[in-house]
Amino acid sequence: MDGTLNLFDVDCQAGDVSRFPATRYQGSKRKILGWIAETIKDLPFESALDAFGGTGSVAYLLKTLGKQVTYNDTLQANHQIGVALIQNNSELLTDEHIQDIFAPRPDAKYDDFIARTFSGIYFTDEENEWLDIVVQNIPRLEGEHVRAAAWFALFQACIAKRPYNLFHRRNLYMRTADVGRSFGNKATWDRSFREHFCKYAAEANKAIFQGAYECFAQCGDALQAPGEFDLVYIDPPYVSGRNVGVDYHGFYHFLEGMVDYPRWPGLIDESSKHRRLAPLPSDWLRAGHNGSAFGRLFEKYQDSILVISYRSDGRPSIDELTRLLRRFKPQVQVSSYGGYQYALSKNRSSKEVLLVGV
Numbered sequence: 001m002d003g004t005l006n007l008f009d010v011d012c013q014a015g016d017v018s019r020f021p022a023t024r025y026q027g028s029k030r031k032i033l034g035w036i037a038e039t040i041k042d043l044p045f046e047s048a049l050d051a052f053g054g055t056g057s058v059a060y061l062l063k064t065l066g067k068q069v070t071y072n073d074t075l076q077a078n079h080q081i082g083v084a085l086i087q088n089n090s091e092l093l094t095d096e097h098i099q100d101i102f103a104p105r106p107d108a109k110y111d112d113f114i115a116r117t118f119s120g121i122y123f124t125d126e127e128n129e130w131l132d133i134v135v136q137n138i139p140r141l142e143g144e145h146v147r148a149a150a151w152f153a154l155f156q157a158c159i160a161k162r163p164y165n166l167f168h169r170r171n172l173y174m175r176t177a178d179v180g181r182s183f184g185n186k187a188t189w190d191r192s193f194r195e196h197f198c199k200y201a202a203e204a205n206k207a208i209f210q211g212a213y214e215c216f217a218q219c220g221d222a223l224q225a226p227g228e229f230d231l232v233y234i235d236p237p238y239v240s241g242r243n244v245g246v247d248y249h250g251f252y253h254f255l256e257g258m259v260d261y262p263r264w265p266g267l268i269d270e271s272s273k274h275r276r277l278a279p280l281p282s283d284w285l286r287a288g289h290n291g292s293a294f295g296r297l298f299e300k301y302q303d304s305i306l307v308i309s310y311r312s313d314g315r316p317s318i319d320e321l322t323r324l325l326r327r328f329k330p331q332v333q334v335s336s337y338g339g340y341q342y343a344l345s346k347n348r349s350s351k352e353v354l355l356v357g358v
């Protein structure tokens with residue numbers, strides 16, 4: 001397979017997100033992209049910032065709409081996904097790349113940090129040894145976009161093989177214990193890393209296309225993101241009615257560690273049973289603090305059209321958020337998507353909401 005695409009290889013129609021990979025990432029908006037597209041389609045904008053990019057699903061929608069998109073996320077792992085699927089216009093992960101990623105290089109010396117540190121926690125010993133090799137081979141690939149596509153495939157494989165698709169607990173036993181199960185997909189958990197990786201590499205390759213403009217991926221706090229944009233899309237961590245914020249750094253720390261492999265040993269919280277990274281404080285995770293973070297973000301981007309994804313039972317309330325947005329935007333429209341649930345949400349009354357301030 002040739003490693004590049006040209007403009008005409010992919011007939012990507014405006015708003016066609018069917019090639020965007022399926023994901024179990026918390027809070028992904030993939031399933032409601034059609035509704036988001038419908039809500040924003042008549043807004044006058046060319047450039048857009050997806051300030052809390054996550055899987056990149058909304059940045060991808062914006063790219064298919066022919067916009068000049070900047071993807072941003074605070075996690076380094078997510079930044080790689082933005083590079084792979086948004087910034088990348090044409091570079092594919094070939095079979096040769098995949099061979100180079102899987103095979104230990106005879107001339108290289110490999111650390112076994114994952115095998116030494118995470119035995120019995122997330123993956124089997126054999127899988128940990130495989131991860132140690134692959135994680136040290138990916139940085140040796142040539143080309144930022146190719147490396148990012150390889151990280152994407154590896155992250156998706158890791159998420160697919162985890163009970164609850166998270167790294168929040170030491171629960172490998174759920175995969176390996178010889179018990180009856182009422183949930184989960186043991187076949188998916190036990191499918192080999194190689195098989196998962198190849199499947200997700202193919203999904204990334206299918207999704208990559210040449211945008212109408214150059215698009216970028218950057219890594220950092222949304223409040224510090226550089227640049228000016230006609231529209232800013234804001235989809236921060238959800239803080240539930242019970243005041244519990246979705247801690248992405250806590251849920252996906254293992255992916256974050258893999259991208260930062262040489263520094264990983266020094267970043268671990270040794271007091272945690274599941275060897276997470278030392279937690280990072282964030283106003284976005286705490287009710288009472290996230291309201292002022294919204295205020296600072298609205299102020300920073302007050303000259304842009306603001307589009308906010310929210311949940312009807314989130315904290316602050318929709319009414320409070322609307323009042324806050326009105327301080328900066330004369331017109332605020334609030335719409336709700338009937339009945340949509342997050343993949344893992346048990347709260348049946350929670351609805352997806354979009355606030356648009358112009």
Ligand SMILES: C[S@@+](CC[C@H](N)C(=O)[O-])C[C@H]1O[C@@H](n2cnc3c(N)ncnc32)[C@H](O)[C@@H]1O
Nearest residue numbers: 027028029052054055057073074221222235248
């Ligand atoms: C609800 S998710 C976004 C989901 C995304 N719209 C999608 O469709 O996949 C929130 C994202 O915000 C990121 N995040 C958390 N704090 C952040 C911050 N201060 N600045 C930028 N991104 C942040 C998390 O890593 C997470 O990926």
